[in-house]
Structure formats: structure tokens, C-alpha cells
Amino acid sequence: MQIPIMQANAAGSVLAYGYEAVARGALEADVKVVSGFPGTPSTGALEALASVAGERGIHVEWATNERVALETAWGAAMDGQRAMCTMNHLGMNVVMDALKYCANYGVTGGMVVFVGDDVGANTSAIESDSRVLACSADVPVLTPCSAEEARRMTRRAFSLSEELGCPVVVRSVCQLMMARTLVDVEVPETVSRPSDFAPNPRRVVMFEPGTMAAVTIHRFLHENLSRAGGLLEEQGYDAAFPGPGSTGIIACGVSYPLVKAAMVRCGVEAPVLKLSVMNPLNERLITGFAASLDRILVFEEGEAYAEEKIQAILGRSRLPASVLGRLSGELPFGGELFVGEIESALRAVYKGERWKAADAAAQDRLFERDLTLCGGCGHMGLFYALRKAMEEVNGGRYLAFSDAGCAFMGILAPAKSITSATNMGGGISFACGAADAGSEVPVFALCGDGGFLHGGVSALAGAVFNRSNIVAVLLDNAALGNTGLQPTGCTGRNAVGQEVPRVDLEGLCRSLGIVHQQTVDPLRLEDTMAAIKTALKAPKPAVIIARQPCVLNRLKAEKQAGHPVRTAAVDPAACRRCGKCGELYCTAIVREGKEAVPSIRADLCSACGMCVELCSGGAIGIKEV
């Protein structure tokens, strides 16, 4: 697919997503290696670069997890090349170990860590602020206020990284990354950088007797950050704008344009400090701005990161201005800041009006449409088989722990097939813990192929040598479904569309020492139930590989191959109205009343055949649309 802003001949201003602007910045900086793990709102940046990987000679890949992505980029940067890794806020938590090593050991080529934080957890299970984490690794953190600044900052971040010898984090949020605006483009650089591997650019000697190299390096990183501050000040990313009154505003990253808009809406005029550099904060600018103020209202997306730091800076400088924001209650803690909320806060602080909280209940109602699996998803079959098998075997009593892939849908009503859904690959260790603690009911771990390769493999290895009494179900749909069908090691295709060998999950499990494993097609409900019952009696840990390609990919492939579109249909004359087909909770099966003959929505049905297998009256058949 052609993405206009990624075209070599793009010129002037181009309509683009914020994440595409980041990708353009990397392209203009002549990035050579890009590795990432999908997660909103960062995913599209890597996909945009993948779309021009061939013509621009960029190696673009989806890594098995974020830590692998960072290490891959780091390896390339050690070789003197420009490299970027991409992830969302959850991934930032995963990479911290490697990021700290990377900051300590240093880089020679420019290395950028692009992280998109899903503040407000729109498509994520939890909120988290990557600025806090990145700051603890002592690396510069840049947070653009616009897509245009995102492009320029990303481009500059590569050269800054080279000047400082450390990775630079570019962090943004959904409110900027998922928006499309006009972005200026510049001519890409093309610099030939010789391959020159420097395994240890800072010559860190961690364990040399009698030295304090690690401490010395730690101190160096702090000095380096001051240097970064100087270099970044020259860029003018941060700027103070004068205004009347003794209550000033500090607006960080994307909050800056939102605050400006809110000020116009409520007629507030005040001194404003725009901050886009989050680490190191520009102390000179902040103290200069605060010197004549009584109060400062801080707007930022995420934690009260800047608010706390600014408070400390003012305290150290003995400046009397009080700092208001999320911590002091002027703004709600957590969640995104929208113009309406910013306006309410401005009205409260500047005009003494009562804070008008957003009608959260009304907002929630907008999303009342339940999230659900696609019609004919293999996970649906597995969940059905799990519920039914356990009803037969143990009165429906069991524990099942999943991770954050599509399998997390199992936790939702109405089916409520699983107990919990946590971090990628986390279900296996979670299940081990519950089993090791002496669970009296059978314990299952559910893990998608993406989650298994992300972190589940090490957990399953642990389950083997710790003899954990679990049944691990690997839901191999050959895709990362809920982030938009990115390939995994089980797909057989990589980020740039090349055919590649699939990871052999059966062989992998065997090599880990799994004694009992069985592969099933989860769309075959009886077989899957039988496999579950067999695994319960088998030596543990046991593994079931439930293999069925993601239904969206299956439908796409069928369309490309010119296969006719098919759907299930109910013969009303044969239907006994038993409601059995409804127990699948397939989104395509609709009944107007409990006693009514079900109808099947052809546009939502994928002709998977599960309801055909279940139908007690033989009333459902598959036909061409």
C-alpha cells in the first residue's frame, strides 16, 4: 500500500497520521534497521517504514517482543548504523533491562526508541507513562506537540543520539499519533555509514576488580544528560510565551496545542511555557518562567511526571510558585486530557468557576457495544470446548489464565470462559503459580502464538522443570490479531511480506521436555473437547496446540484465491429452536427472541462450520452467498 508521506518524491505538506510523521522523520534520517513489537499507537510507524523498506534499503522487522526489538536496534547502532525500535507503553516496561544496559554501554550509530503511550488505555489493559521509565534509564526523552514536530524531532533524535552516544526516546500518545493532519516533509538524507562494530563504545568494565566503572558510568550518564539539555535547547523545542497575570501554564507535549485551544475557548490569557523535552527538563527555562509567578498549572499526558519534577526544581531554586496539576487535584489523575477538561481546569483556576467533570458515565455508554471475537474465530471454538469439557468433567469448575492477545476476550461476558488475562505470555506462569499453590481445580494456561513467542516459551520451560500441574493451550492463529494482524514467528511471512519458515511449535514444546502434547483444530468442537479431557489425565505440564488461522486472514486469503463467499444458513423448517447454536456466542448468530428461529448474518459469518456441528436438528448448512 502506498502511504503518501513515505514516498521518496513527497514534497510540501502531506496529510499523515502522527505515527507516519515519526516514520517519515526516521526515513529522512536515513534509518537502516527498524525493529518493533506492535501496540497502539506505535504500530503504524513500523508498518509505514515496512511499506518502503525494499526501495529504501531499510531492514524492517516485527520482533518477537519489545526487548528483542530494542536489542536488535542496539546491535545495529553499535555497528554505526542508524536504527529505531518501536513499541507501546506496555512494551516500554518490557525493555527496561535492555534499555539500561544500552544507555550504559552506549551506541555509535544513532538509535531512537519510539514509544507510543496509550494514555487512557483505549485499546490496552493498563495505563503507563513511558517518560517515567525512560527517565530512570538516564536517556533523553522528547515528546512532540504536533505531528510536524514529531517528524522533525525524530529526525533530529538520530543525530542527537550519535552526538551523545546514547539512545534517545521519542514518546507520544494516541491523541497525536492517531490524528491525521498536514505534515511538512523534507528531502531524506543519504549518508553511507561504514559497518564498524564497536561492541562497547564506552569501554564499560562492569566487573574489573577494584573499579567502580558502573558508578562512574552512571555519573557520566547524568553529565551526558546535561549536555543533551544544551544541544536540545538550541533546537527551540521548548519555548516561553509571555502573558498577563501571576498564574502561568506549563504545557507538555501534545497538551500544548490543546491548552492553546482551551485558552481561546474560555478567554484566558496567561504566560505559557511549552515543554517538549521531558528529560532533561530545561531548569533554566523553567526557573526563569516561574520567577515572577505565584502559581503554575501543569498540563501533561500521563502521570504527574513533569508536575513533580517542576515542583522539585522550584524547591531547589527556592522559588515560591505553587505547582498545580494532577497531584493537587486541579486535573483528574489518569486518563487523557481533552480540550473540554483543560477548559474546565482553566475556568476553575483563572475564573473561580466550579470544576465541570466530564460525564464519564455518558462517555462509557458510547462503548457499550461489547468487544467480541470475530465470527468463526478459533478462540471461540476453544472457549466453547473448554467450558463444555469442564462442565462434563468437573461441574464447570476450572481456572484458566490467558495473556493480552485476542484470547483475553475469553474473560468477557457473556461467555466468561477464562479467569484472568494479563501481560503477553504471562498466562503460563500465572497458571503455574495457581497450580503450585495447590489449586483444587484443573488449571489451564492460554497463550496465543504471539504471546508464546513473546514471553511464554520461558514460562513453559519453567513449568517443565518445576513440574507444574497445568495444561497449556497454545492458540496458534498465526497472527497478532488484536493489534491488527501483524505476523508472528508462526505466520510464515515477515513484516515486509517475505515467505519465511514458521516456528515449529510442536518441535519447540518437545524440545522443552513436554511429554504430552496434541494438536487440534479448535473449530472441531468434539475433537477439541476430547483433547482437553485427555490432557487432564496426561503427565503435566501438558500442551494442546489449537491451530486455526485468524479468521480475518483466512477470509482475506480465500478472497485473494477467488473462492466463493460462503455463509451458514438456518433451515427454519428443520430448526428445533433449542438454542444450542447460541451457546457458541458467535456474533453472526442472531435470535429475535428465546423461542425464535435464529438467523445468521452473512456479512459476519465466516462459514467456519462450528454451528453446523453443534446444531441438534441438522438445521444449519453452509451455502454460497
Next chain:
Amino acid sequence: MGKPFYLRICGVGGQGSVHLAGTLAAAAVREGISVSVIDRPRSAMRLGPITCDLCLGQEGFAPFIVPGEADAVLGQEPLDGVLNAAYYLKKGGTLVLQSEATPSIGEAVACGMDERRTAWKEKMLRWGCQVVEADASAITGTGRNYYMLGVFLRACPWFPISAAAVEEELAGQAKNLQCLREGMRAAV
């Protein structure tokens, strides 16, 4: 253009709304109108709810429409459409709804449609809003979103982007263009 125009597009399933919003944004650029669009998807699965906010002629960057300030809501599904309108549409605004319902899984299991589809429509009319419904279900495959856009362009003649600019943007997308025109015809 004078005052900014705020349009919320909402739908289920995602790509239809995102594509539509992208076409409108490109058409706005073509007509020299400042524009921002923001997508708010909830999941990549089928039937995941999504909204796209389109701000036309607005100074600066504030991509999400402020509740109660949308000039129009284009709902590709009647329940999602009215719930979004209930919170976002301004009094006297325009609500265009695709009338064929896509039941949520909760409704499918409970075997009954949520009555708010009708109740909120009536409330909107009492608020002085213009409510236009159109059935796009006759269109098979893709294109229902453009059919509804056609209906919307006719129902909302003060929308700042011209039909001609949208048509130009759809050059080379025969099916979408045809659906747009059918929608415009149906709305007459």
C-alpha cells in the same frame, strides 16, 4: 470558511469509517480547508466500535470534538449513532443514521434489540435535531459507508466540503464512487 465544522463518524468494524474520514480529510485539503481527523478504535476485531472526529476550518490542533459541539454525527449503525449523538451532537445538529442494526453480542444473547435506538432518535428530534435515516443494506460487500456519506452530503448542504471534491477524491474507486452517488440520489 467561517465557523469550524465538527463531524463525528461512528461505526462498527473500523475500516469503513477510517477510510471515509480519510477521504473527507483529503477532499478538505483539496479545497483548502484546514483539517484534522482522529480515529478512536476500540479493537481490531470485527464489530469493534470506532469513532472518527473530523474538525474542519479549526485553528490549531484539538482533534477530539468537545461533547455537545458536533455539528453532525454520521452513524453507520443506529445504536452507536444515537449514543454518540446523545453525548456529542449539538442542539439543532444533524444526525444521519444507517438504519440496519448490527446487534451487539449482548443483544444477540439476550435475544432482543436495545430500545434506545428508537428512544434516542425521538429525543434528538425533540432537541431540534435533524434526523435522517437511510437503509444501506441493499449494498453488498463494501461501499455502505460511501452510500451513507452520499446521504449525509445531501442532508447537510452546509457541510463545508463539496460533493465534487469528494467525488474527485474517489476517482479510481469505482464502487465507492457509485455508492456515494446512489446515496446522494436516495436522499433527494
